[in-house]
Amino acid sequence: MGGRATRALRLLLLLVLALAAVEYLFGSILDASPLRTYLYTPLYNATQPTLRNVERLAANWPKKIPSNYIEDSEEYSIKNISLSNHTTRASVVHPPSSITETASKLDKNMTIQDGAFAMISPTPLLITKLMDSIKSYVTTEDGVKKAEAVVTLPLCDSMPPDLGPITLNKTELELEWVEKKFPEVEWGGRYSPPNCTARHRVAIIVPYRDRQQHLAIFLNHMHPFLMKQQIEYGIFIVEQEGNKDFNRAKLMNVGFVESQKLVAEGWQCFVFHDIDLLPLDTRNLYSCPRQPRHMSASIDKLHFKLPYEDIFGGVSAMTLEQFTRVNGFSNKYWGWGGEDDDMSYRLKKINYHIARYKMSIARYAMLDHKKSTPNPKRYQLLSQTSKTFQKDGLSTLEYELVQVVQYHLYTHILVNIDERS
Template sequence: MLQSTSRGIQISGAFIIISMSSVMIYWNSYQTKSADITIVNLTRQTTEISIKTCLKNPPSLGHFVFHHFNGTLEDLNNKYQKYKPELGGKFKPLECQEREKLAIIIPYRDRQRHLMDFLSHMPPMLLRQRVEFTIFVIEQDPQEKFNRALMMNVGYLEALKQDNYSCFIFHDVDMYPINDNNIYKCSTSPRHLAVAVEKWKFRLPFRGYYGGVVAYPKAVIEKTNGFSNFYFGWGGEDDDLGARLAVVGLKFVRPAAVYGRYATPVHGKDKGNPVSKDRFRLLGNAKSRIWYDGLNSVVYNVSKIEKKKIYTHIHITVDRQKLEENVKLKNIELEMQHLKSSPINKQ
């Protein structure tokens, strides 16, 4: 029994204490003695006030259709205004509290129509999935050949300067999911999401294909040192990614093909992105480069950051010569550290 005495107070009905986290209601009977009041026989009921956590698998998800978008960016801004995104395109579920912060990284150059389709198609799906997310568009200047993997490194590093994201999805701008049961979240293993792609008749082109859309938890990206910086031009970087995972003892997991379905509109070859003539040579030593060719050696310059209403657009320039020199220096640095720490040099 809890007793409390207060001088000069009259109480009837309920004694209520309110804290920041809960409301506690004490129903009481009491006796009075002159100016003193003694509260006796308290029973307690507590009602917690909290925001519920988002469900791992939200209801009412399923197949939906991809449509080309013919409007303007301002049309999209108006469309998503009701969801109250923060400047830079940070969306949060209005109904619940999400467990993780998701950064979607898009390597980009000269794909305005595809980007508009992406911005029209993706946020509604992610909002149905109750995901907290920000879309980052990483655009490389046209002076150098397109380097998709390097831009994924840049996207990772620049996104972390904005917020403490725990999950990263690296996404081609021309792939559009058509089943929102393909949940855009991370697990402890990297996830390959683009399992059944329209341009390959909704099948994997080959068993070891990891391209298009992959989801990485932050810890795994750090473990693999991100991605290689050397793949200028088309091809090779996805296979290099598979080699890195093998080095650290990890494998991709995939959703069922019925869920991992993507529409892929037909388009011509990209200017400034010819097939890489070096890709097979690079793949030959991919496993040995993991420790010095990646996040710890990437070199780039951010020329502009545009925080738009529904996404963040980061413009970068790349000096290939400086990049290659820095990667070589990182290799030498690691070799020197290894020599210093060897048992022979410690004697």
């Protein structure tokens, strides 16, 4: 008899412990558990008014959308989630059907009878878990993935630290070797500072043909130079296909248009850059001021002297507004020379003036190259700039886009710009 009583007590004890375990596991989800009546002392006087579930929901719903989400129609988007070697935009999808159906059923069965729910209603904690499940799914090019936490970084310094003169390596380099360097750079030659939010978003537009050795030296020098300045940037190499005379200005128009297409947010600033010019001082900031900036004012092969006051060639920077207001570059300059002076005239016509850093900062080294044949029509074209610039430029740009390829350190835009007969 004593043995049976002992076994009964053990079974009763095991049952109580099992119920306590169930309460421990599920008590945080279910707002009201019958077991609490027997195992716990109430934390409040039962005669005092208590907050109903429906009132708690009203106080906490709708949940505030985090500031790192941007409203976009019925969905929300997260900016610039990096995936391996490329960047995509990610959008929060609608919740999985199982979550939606569960929430719908809960909503339909929430009826109040005599001041209490007929069934156990979802608590704010349950709603929070549902919302967290919804927010944790994003669509990407690679399918559904978990979204990483998006942290709002402080603005980068207006003048980054440790800027100053730098050295240049003109040694011949293999492009394949340079391509393996700089793991910080994203696919397509894009970069954003990891520890702060860049103040400037800059597209580097480089007209190009038959300069592969220069390209390797250029990329090897420019990426660490630009990263040091804590800007967000992308490098776009615009190559002219065919055998017609080189048209630097038209290629830069193409680079402007195509670079904007390749980036959803667009670029704020454009630096038009000869591939054989390399900056020698990181204080020469690759950003766009209120006035168009002539960057390469002081070149070694020109004895670090400005040839003439209105020069705007080599490397120049303009904002989106400045470039569109002057209708971009002329499309008519085939061969060397004239297109940069044409742009200088356009800027003056719109009442801009050319800004420059002091000569000790705006220093560049020029790589060795074969001189091009001057354009014999350049002076005739320059004499007509003030009359024709509104009808010659971005508004009349025609070209055939052959291909766009994103390499590790740059985006290659191959284009046919020959004019139709």
